[in-house]
Amino acid sequence: MTVWRDLVGQEPTVEVLSHAVRTEGAMTHAWLFTGPPGSGRSTAARAFAAALQCPQGGCGECRECRTALDGSHADVKVVATEGLSIQVRDTRDLVQESALRPSVGRWRVIIIEDADRLTERAADALLKALEEPTPRTVWMLCAPSLEDVIITIRSRSRHIRLRTPPVQAVAELLERRDGVDGPMALHAARAAQSHIGLARRLARDEGARIRRRDVIAMATRIVGVGDAIDAAADLAQIADEESTASTAERDAAERSRLLETLGADPTARTQPPHIRSQLAALEKEQKTRATRHARDMVDRSLVDLMSVYRDALVLRLGSTVDLINPDAMDKVRGLSAVFSAEQLLGCLDAITEARDRINANVPPLLALEAMALQLRVPRDLNH
Numbered sequence: 547m548t549v550w551r552d553l554v555g556q557e558p559t560v561e562v563l564s565h566a567v568r569t570e571g572a573m574t575h576a577w578l579f580t581g582p583p584g585s586g587r588s589t590a591a592r593a594f595a596a597a598l599q600c601p602q603g604g605c606g607e608c609r610e611c612r613t614a615l616d617g618s619h620a621d622v623k624v625v626a627t628e629g630l631s632i633q634v635r636d637t638r639d640l641v642q643e644s645a646l647r648p649s650v651g652r653w654r655v656i657i658i659e660d661a662d663r664l665t666e667r668a669a670d671a672l673l674k675a676l677e678e679p680t681p682r683t684v685w686m687l688c689a690p691s692l693e694d695v696i697i698t699i700r701s702r703s704r705h706i707r708l709r710t711p712p713v714q715a716v717a718e719l720l721e722r723r724d725g726v727d728g729p730m731a732l733h734a735a736r737a738a739q740s741h742i743g744l745a746r747r748l749a750r751d752e753g754a755r756i757r758r759r760d761v762i763a764m765a766t767r768i769v770g771v772g773d774a775i776d777a778a779a780d781l782a783q784i785a786d787e788e789s790t791a792s793t794a795e796r797d798a799a800e801r802s803r804l805l806e807t808l809g810a811d812p813t814a815r816t817q818p819p820h821i822r823s824q825l826a827a828l829e830k831e832q833k834t835r836a837t838r839h840a841r842d843m844v845d846r847s848l849v850d851l852m853s854v855y856r857d858a859l860v861l862r863l864g865s866t867v868d869l870i871n872p873d874a875m876d877k878v879r880g881l882s883a884v885f886s887a888e889q890l891l892g893c894l895d896a897i898t899e900a901r902d903r904i905n906a907n908v909p910p911l912l913a914l915e916a917m918a919l920q921l922r923v924p925r926d927l928n929h
């Protein structure tokens with residue numbers, strides 16, 4: 547067992563990072579981890595942090611390793627934003643912290659999980675620390691791609707690019723780490739297109755599997771304009787449900803924790819002004835988080851929807867590439883029978899456009915309706 551055990555399908559990266567741990571000359575003070583969502587960027591950064599702290603270079607068993615991996619090591623700070631952006635005040639605090647010597651470990655490590663969400667001013671503040679590095683401090687920034695990080699930061703960091711792990715490797719991880727049984731692990735890894743977090747959720751949550759199945763089924767049902775409007779509304783609703791299911795409990799817990807900290811009575815109908823303003827601030831933060839979450843959920847559904855058109859195209863072209871949805875073969879066959887390859891590409895483009903527009907803050911329902919209208923099939927394929 548080593549610290550790298552959960553970083554699956556990334557052998558070249560493990561080699562580079564463990565070399566840096568062993569060889570002082572191969573070490574540098576700023577690293578930039580990029581790779582597709584769910585490929586293990588933050589897992590890689592945490593494992594690297596653990597290996598740097600571990601007296602044996604990453605045994606995976608000692609106290610240094612365990613605390614660095616679970617985020618409780620005194621010298622490993624993990625910054626994961628819940629909001630839409632990381633503000634300049636947050637980075638200023640980090641920069642101050644980065645100037646300190648490690649308190650117990652061999653290095654002070656600061657991991658920023660969503661470096662793509664740094665505002666321009668926040669990135670500028672960070673740049674100062676990267677330009678004048680403190681000797682035992684290591685920055686690890688994670689982002690989907692190089693383009694998501696400003697060039698000045700990029701040019702001062704060593705780049706580590708993760709690849710999409712093979713389906714089989716993700717399935718094995720789910721079996722070993724999460725105790726999922728073999729066939730389910732394989733199904734989930736394939737359906738999630740190797741997104742590790744998503745695969746885990748699909749494997750363990752039946753509701754998530756049902757919602758995914760409903761999204762896939764939608765592709766063959768859009769015949770008339772009315773169906774398109776309905777499909778858009780359904781997609782938005784599925785995302786809403788998924789989003790509410792995962793945030794409601796947490797929002798309520800945060801609220802009662804805040805009231806407790808302030809010594810307020812949680813059952814009181816009205817709260818004194820100073821508590822009201824604190825509550826309002828929390829609600830604002832939660833609303834930002836909900837917006838981001840709902841947007842992420844719509845995007846995830848659209849990726850699922852794309853997978854069925856992608857499969858139909860694979861079939862249509864007679865390619866031997868593995869299908870993502872072998873369990874929805876009737877729908878894949880149906881689409882490949884009524885659409886030409888060009889039309890299937892058109893459908894994929896329509897979904898990509900909707901994703902881009904939602905990402906650019908177009909109201910989701912509006913973008914989804916425009917998309918669904920372009921996905922109409924000549925006849926209902928379910929009969």
Ligand SMILES: [Zn+2]
Nearest residue numbers: 600605608611
């Ligand atoms: Zn260790």
